[in-house]
Amino acid sequence: MKIRKFHMQYFLRTSTILLLIILTACNQQPKSKKTPTTTPVKDSIAQAKERAANLAKEEQEEEKPFVLTEENAIPFFFEYQKTHKQSKVKVYTSMGDFVIDLYDNTPYHRANMIYLSSKKYFNNTFFHRVVKDFIIQGGNTDLKMTAEKRDSIGFYLLPPDTRKGHKHVRGTVSMPSSDDVTNPHKLASPYEFFIVTTKTGAPHLNGKFTAFGMVTSGMDVVDKINHVETGSDEWPLTNVIIDSIVVID
Missing domain, CATH: 1.20.5 (Single alpha-helices involved in coiled-coils or other helix-helix interfaces)
Structure with missing residues (x-):
């Protein structure tokens, strides 16, 4: 138990x-x-x-770098011209210097010149077209670096602004545009400009191209460039170099 x-x-x-x-x-x-x-x-x-x-x-x-396009160029320059009121540039060339006063009432074209000058686009470009007793045209070259600068800034055109009362008199600075069926509205090429050298002016250009400035000092240098020897393509036989365009006021 x-x-x-x-x-x-x-x-x-x-x-x-x-x-x-x-x-x-x-x-x-x-x-x-x-x-x-x-x-x-x-x-x-x-x-x-x-x-x-x-x-x-x-x-x-x-x-990512800012690049101008056909879509953003006008809005960009609309804002840019509000804060960049400069209206005078000095053009330094291999044949001497001259001064351009830019018109306030062509704001997009004025702002475009200020912007490209500030970006140093014009440095080492040429006066690539010279027509004696008519015009000199600058802002282009046959150099690769010029094309590269355009690519980095962007592809865009500017609308004409021809109704502000500016005529193509001697010394007028204007913006070229192509004259063909692909450009019916005559949109301007922003990278180039031409200067009228004819003593009587070029009234046949009025209303066709946008006059946006005037040479106010150094017109003798412009005349000297206008008399250089050129080939049949109106390109100077010896390059006339734009060393730089500097905003001075």
């Missing part, structure tokens, strides 16, 4: 211990499920990578 009682007590104690172990294990298992450690780390790394990618994209967009 005593032996049977001992076995019963031993059995009860053993059962109690096993039950406690099972309950403890059951209580511990959910805790491990409630405290994951790997997922937040993965999420943090993914979020950091995403933030870095977004930052790199923003920096790349900020560094």
